[in-house]
Amino acid sequence: MGSEPAECIGDGKPLTLSVRVQHWPIRGNFTIARGSKTEAVVVLAELSDGSATGRGECVPYARYGESVDGVVAAIESLRPELDCGLDRSRLAERLPPGAARNAVDCAFWDLEAKQTGRTVAERVGLAPLRPVPTAYTISLGEPAVMAAQAREASAHPLLKLKLGGDGDADRMRAVRDAVPDTRLIVDANEAWAPHQVQSLLAMAAKTGIELVEQPLPADNDALLADVAHDIPICADESAHDSLLLEQLVGRYDAVNIKLDKAGGLTEALRMSDRARSHELKIMVGCMVATSLAMAPAILVAQTADWIDLDGPLLLARDRDNGLAFANGDVYPPSPKLWG
Ligand SMILES: CC(C)C[C@H](N)C(=O)N[C@@H](CCOc1cc(O)cc2c1C(=O)N[C@@H]2C)C(=O)O
Numbered sequence: 001m002g003s004e005p006a007e008c009i010g011d012g013k014p015l016t017l018s019v020r021v022q023h024w025p026i027r028g029n030f031t032i033a034r035g036s037k038t039e040a041v042v043v044l045a046e047l048s049d050g051s052a053t054g055r056g057e058c059v060p061y062a063r064y065g066e067s068v069d070g071v072v073a074a075i076e077s078l079r080p081e082l083d084c085g086l087d088r089s090r091l092a093e094r095l096p097p098g099a100a101r102n103a104v105d106c107a108f109w110d111l112e113a114k115q116t117g118r119t120v121a122e123r124v125g126l127a128p129l130r131p132v133p134t135a136y137t138i139s140l141g142e143p144a145v146m147a148a149q150a151r152e153a154s155a156h157p158l159l160k161l162k163l164g165g166d167g168d169a170d171r172m173r174a175v176r177d178a179v180p181d182t183r184l185i186v187d188a189n190e191a192w193a194p195h196q197v198q199s200l201l202a203m204a205a206k207t208g209i210e211l212v213e214q215p216l217p218a219d220n221d222a223l224l225a226d227v228a229h230d231i232p233i234c235a236d237e238s239a240h241d242s243l244l245l246e247q248l249v250g251r252y253d254a255v256n257i258k259l260d261k262a263g264g265l266t267e268a269l270r271m272s273d274r275a276r277s278h279e280l281k282i283m284v285g286c287m288v289a290t291s292l293a294m295a296p297a298i299l300v301a302q303t304a305d306w307i308d309l310d311g312p313l314l315l316a317r318d319r320d321n322g323l324a325f326a327n328g329d330v331y332p333p334s335p336k337l338w339g
């Protein structure tokens, strides 16, 4: 009698939770080495203390063993603890790195900003947020189609080409010919075979591409230690949270930090610090999602080497008070959106 349930690990105020699955149509469709998509399926978590409400959005990703139902259930499982005061500082004790923790962590940060009247950027000690240049992604397709799309998108100073293995030398060449002055990065999403990696990296360097993201399946990471390369190789599917960063050293030159992999802003900031201490360069990336999912990543992007936060640009429509994109830059969020 009177004792707290065993699962109570927080000492904050009771919070109410709302969890919703939302579908946001993509303009046209979006293709990478793993398949095509016509909509972004996101999970929205809201935490309320009765007067203020904080929001966070995540994208469950089957590649990491996640499903929409599983992520919703993981967030829902926090309900009793939120009711007895679970706060952000204890969240990592309850959820592993991944999409579910991301949505809740970002909702906590947003709620804390509203409760304290101080932006998240101020609370993490950042200077006033500035606009940052983001890549714009060209979907995987035939070389001529990708070249045409790159030409249409050439107002974006930095393009990210999705690659797929066979035919990638032609894709890189065709796009480079179409946009000779545009900065290019490429993302193979694990589609290169070990026997292709050396020649495709050389072709990427020759065509003036400045970064190659996740060339090999994550299981083949060890092979990269012996691959000579003139351009940086960036880990995406091989990099999740700060604990596993050490394994990338000697294999990769950079790491793509995504809040959905890390489990939110708290861990993404830690990952960014730790990547620097291992002398890894930093990309900040995203899934196909609304501006609410990009907003916290803009804080990590302030010190990143490459920024890939174009999710909302691929959507047919975005949330109210969505991020502004202009001249290749993405602008900091309004507190009406997040933070
Ligand atoms: C809007 C762009 C796709 C975002 C960014 N530029 C990007 O390339 N991000 C990812 C790709 C992740 O996109 C995928 C791939 C997939 O197989 C399934 C999904 C998504 C997604 O966003 N939602 C579903 C779950 C990258 O690899 O860097």
Ligand SMILES: [Mg+2]
Binding pocket: 187, 189, 213, 214, 236, 237, 256, 285
């Ligand atoms: Mg990637």
